[in-house]
Amino acid sequence: MLAAVLRGPKQLDITEIGTPEPGEGEILLKVGANTVCGTDLRILRGEKTAGVRPGVVLGHEIAGTIAALGKGVAGYRVGDAAVVTPAVSCGTCFYCLRDREQLCDNTDIFGYNIDGGLAEYCLIPKRAVDRKYISVAKAGTPMTALSLSEPLSCVLNGLDNYKAGLGDTVVIIGAGPIGLLHMTVCRLAGATQIIVSDLSETRRATASCLGADITVDSRNEDLETVVKDATNGHGADVVVIAIGRPELLAQAIGLVRKGGYVCAFAGFPKGSTAAVDPNTIHYGEITLVGAANAKRRQTEEALRLIENRLIPAETIVSHTFPLQQAAEAIEFSASGEGIKIAVVP
Ligand SMILES: [Zn+2]
Ligand SMILES: [Zn+2]
Incomplete structure (x- = not known):
């Protein structure tokens, strides 16, 4: 063969x-x-x-x-x-x-x-x-x-960890396949506002076509301003990092509301470090989560979503x-x- x-x-x-x-x-x-x-x-x-x-x-x-x-x-x-x-x-x-x-x-x-x-x-x-x-x-x-089903199962594992739900505003940084799958499952979980940031025009267009409410090119627009404007100044309930750039961690923490979740979903280059403001996490009661691989249960869940054309x-x-x-x-x-x-x- x-x-x-x-x-x-x-x-x-x-x-x-x-x-x-x-x-x-x-x-x-x-x-x-x-x-x-x-x-x-x-x-x-x-x-x-x-x-x-x-x-x-x-x-x-x-x-x-x-x-x-x-x-x-x-x-x-x-x-x-x-x-x-x-x-x-x-x-x-x-x-x-x-x-x-x-x-x-x-x-x-x-x-x-x-x-x-x-x-x-x-x-x-x-x-x-x-x-x-x-x-x-x-x-x-x-x-x-x-x-x-494999990447989707990993995304469902992320969703289990960052817990997006009914009425949430979710920010997704990166509109590659993983970012688009996060967008889809957050919508299915009940998120009412989804903001997607990506530098590629075609990827932003795809995100819009698949239902993103707002897309942002962070070279022309300040993502934090867009998110604050869209959430009455509170910040997003959940921010998902779907690009492996370590500096995005500090940015994501700046986008989330008090009590919100930041998910470091992407893998970062080996040896990366990120400087963050620890007081934002402390006073804001922010939860940082990761996500890697998937459980068999999540493969089964992914299959049901795919088979039913969701x-x-x-x-x-x-x-x-x-x-x-x-x-x-x-x-x-x-x-x-x-x-x-x-x-x-
Ligand atoms: Zn993979
Ligand atoms: Zn084991």
């Missing part, structure tokens, strides 16, 4: 490798689509190496059709559409036992140390099958939409590339010209 094999930093080989055969307890998935993520870019550029095994097949936003079942697999059928929750937790560590499986100390991750979805087939190991890190999706949902997948997945052009797809995703890029074998 054809696969995108990571040999090392900046070396992605699109090459023929043996098609895996499912052993006992394993599932073979025929990949239907694998969307490309900022993390894939950081891995390919050598900016992220922790936990990444050279020789791994890249890709962790995986949707496909079950092609074969190993001996003893129950609860799945050949032909089922399915998606993967890529960070497979151990189930027994400190975090797993405290309902924080997404923070597991012993994760194996597709596209990091388990062969991922930038290939014609993806083998789901027994540990992932046993623990239901593969979820069956409703037949007939497009594969490119299903592959959004996520504008056709707009968010703006481009598709064939597997032969996986490296170009990853680089293109960094260009800002598209939104979410899918690789379709």
